[in-house]
Amino acid sequence: MAFSRRNLLLGAVTTAVFGLNLPRSLALATERFANPLKIPALIEGNPGEGGKLFELGIQAGTSKFLPGVATPTLGINGAYLGPTIKCRAGDRVTFRVKNNLTEPATLHWHGLHIPARQDGGPHQVVEPGAVWEPSFEIKQKASLCWYHSHLLEGTGEQVLRGLAGLFLIDDDESRSLNLPSEYGVDDIPLVLQDRRFNRDGGFEYLSTMGDVEMGYEGDVILVNGTIDPHVVLRRQRTRLRVLNGSNSRIYMLGRDDGADLVIIGSDGSLLERPVRQRRARLGPGERIELLVDMQPNKAVTLMSYPVIAGAMGSGMMMRGMRGNSETFPIIELRAAQLETNDLSVPERLIAVPHWNPAQAARTRIITLDMAMMGMGRMGSPAMDGPMGINRRSMDINRIDLRIPLGSVEIWEIRNATPLTHPFHIHDVQFRVLDRAGTPPEPYEHGLKDTVLVDAGSAVRIITEFSDFADPDHPYMYHCHILEHEDAGMMGQFVVV
Ligand SMILES: [Cu+2]
DSSP states (O other), X not given: OOXXXXXXXXSSOOHHHHHHHOOXXXXXXXXXXXXXXXXXXXXXXXXXXXXXXXXXXXXXXXXOOSTTOOEEXXXXXXXXXXXXXXXXXXXXXXEEEEEOSSSOBOOEEETOOOOGGGSOSTTSOBOTTOEEOOEEEOOSOSEEEEEEOOOTTTHHHHHHHTOEEEEEEEOXXXXXXXXXXXXXXXXXXXXXXXXXXXXXXXXXXXXXXXXXXXXXXXXXXEETTEESEEEEEEESEEEEEEEEOOSSOOEEEEETTOOXXXXXXXXXXXXXXXXXXXXXXXXXXXXXXXXXXXXXTOEEEEEEXXXXXXXXXXXXXXXXXXXXXXXXXXXXXXXXXXXXXXXXXXXXXXXXXXXXXXXXXXXXEEEEEEOOSSSSOSSOTTOSSSEEETTBOOOTTOOOEEEOTTOEEEEEEEEOSSSOEEEEESSOOBEEEEETTBOXXXXXXXXBSEEEEOTTOEEEEEXXXXXXXXXXXXXXXXXXXXXXXXXXXXXXXXXX
16 A cells, blocks of 8 residues: 655655655555454563563564565564563563674663663663563553664664564453453554565665654555554454554544544553544554444444644644645454454543642753754754754763652643654653643543644643652653654653
């Protein structure tokens, strides 16, 4: 499936140049929804000394996405992507991460509340042939988290090549709700990614200036590494656990039959109650959980629709520059003979922790800056790199923020650029207080670790920095457009 490339109004790149690189014959060679969705293997760990032990091998391989073409890829315990890790709140877990590559790599546990030394960020590099053994307790709510490479200045490329996987957390509270939870049967993971292919079948990356400025976008959608996928559902009700694992693409999810999405979860928790909405926007790094009820022998297509950015102060040109203006299918859900399962949706799901703004010890201003838009500096004139936060590009030897252990803080994330950025904080799960002064979307009322901040706008979040003080090991906060992160839109904080 191919769709039109966004229009670039600025910069040296033209869509005509891009068109020459498209393996169009290959991209169109598969039938619509011809391929059964691949489901990543589920691993729940082996009983080991002091908890569950997971073996993860980072490796290189080749994958067949397009007919008759081998694509060089990276994966964990396989050629592309990694297994889905499943744990329960209260578990003690140890990962034996072996790097079988000839290049350094890391694995960051995105969304997990764990000590900074175990976080798998740019400071926890696993050298070729080395083994890294982080060990920690699962201390958080049932949620869909994930893991991925977080190599300094190399995250975009390693994630693109395949270093990512899902991390499911379960707890008693969520189990009591009788939500669909049979993995691969009525609990279906969907990792959304977009890719471009070279003529030789390899992934094309950073071939245009726009790839860095605006973030990499592909013209082929992969779901769990499957092009043009369908999945056959056997139960009346299915839970979809959706991760936007793309480097920069924002999806506007919706159903092709016009029915509402039934949204039950966000990044770091379920919602307090189900939210019914026609569309839901999902930025890179964000997760959303949906319930879908099927009719026998009918199909529903999960689609992406044009993104309407709620951007203040961004005119036509800016929207055109970062359009996300395509309508395209993601996956077809097909109903077979349907077994009955529980169709009641509890009116109340879980209690989501919240913090009163009056509790906050301080409000920090976090400004996202870019200085390379070809139309003058969009950020501060004093910035020391192409992209940064509060006028500074990422420096692994500089600690940007020192946060007292246990403090409740409001972060006001301001976007001084003409693009929408997904902002991610390690260590914590937060609540979104408001976006440009108005309450966030109803489906953003769960715990979150990544939030979209529109061009020229600001988002306020509130959270508490609890449990893990360590003056020597920082956590990251950054834009989750991976090319922006790699270009310096990232900072470091320690909890002390
Ligand atoms: Cu960004």
